[in-house]
Amino acid sequence: MSKLILFVFAWLVWCLLTWPPSLPVLLAGAGVAALVAYLTGDLFVKRPHLLRNPVRYWYFCFIFLPVFVWQCLRANVDVAWRVLNPRLPIRPGIVRVHTELKSDVGLTFLANAITLTPGTMTVDIDRGAGVLYIHCIYVKETEIEAASREISGRFEYILREIFE
Amino acid sequence: MIDFVHVVGMVFIGGGVAFDLFGCLGLVRLPDVYNRLQAATKCVTLGTCSVLLGTCLIVGPSGGGWRALLCILFVVLTAPVSAHAIARGAHRAGIRLWEGSVSDAYSEDRDALNAKQQARNDNAPATPQTETRT
Structure with missing residues (x-):
């Protein structure tokens, strides 16, 4: 199959x-x-067997993709603005983010989506603990719960419907 | 109608080239490996995808157009993975974050992560090396 x-x-x-x-x-x-x-x-x-479920395709095409494209555009305008700004307003750092996803594909999509969106880039994943290490170009929250809501919360609830 | 599609395609290509330019500016201006990767992955991915989408619109549904669409898929899937690999490799090679950085949770947890990895390798089934030796 x-x-x-x-x-x-x-x-x-x-x-x-x-x-x-x-x-x-x-x-x-x-x-x-x-x-x-x-x-x-x-x-x-x-x-x-997951591929037989049409609801997952629906979620992927009409909820994940638009959210992803929109966040991606925002990310680019944001980074371009920081690069062009003469004062270079960056405040970089690596923070922990918690995730509930367990499957390979789900984690891959979450990590890739995070890397392509506003000022965040996945550095490593600790699968056992469900922790992602994210490099941010402008750190707002260093505390794990707030950072999770800010960074992975945008995608996680959608990806859970598709891949889990 | 064809002219309209052509103009839209040109707008996509122009915007893509602009974002590629911003990405390259970021490579020059930002301070360390990790921040430069941010510029390289985001601006350059969107810029390249935008150029390819514009090409697809102008060429239409022929050989070149389909290939451009496939390239978008491949770029979106591979660019973040390579950025992730470079960042992880740089960190493991001991490259420090820029001195203005506010936190580095990864180096705080590195020892614990390495220990976990080591344990996983020790528990892995015996490698075929032993078989070839006997």
């Missing part, structure tokens, strides 16, 4: 990369995709 999902995904990527499609190219792509799916299928899709 998980190999089949990876095969379809890999073939789709191949088709988009080699657009416009023709028969020999499509056949070669099917061969390559089958090889990739056979070798690495178990690594990528560990819980295929």
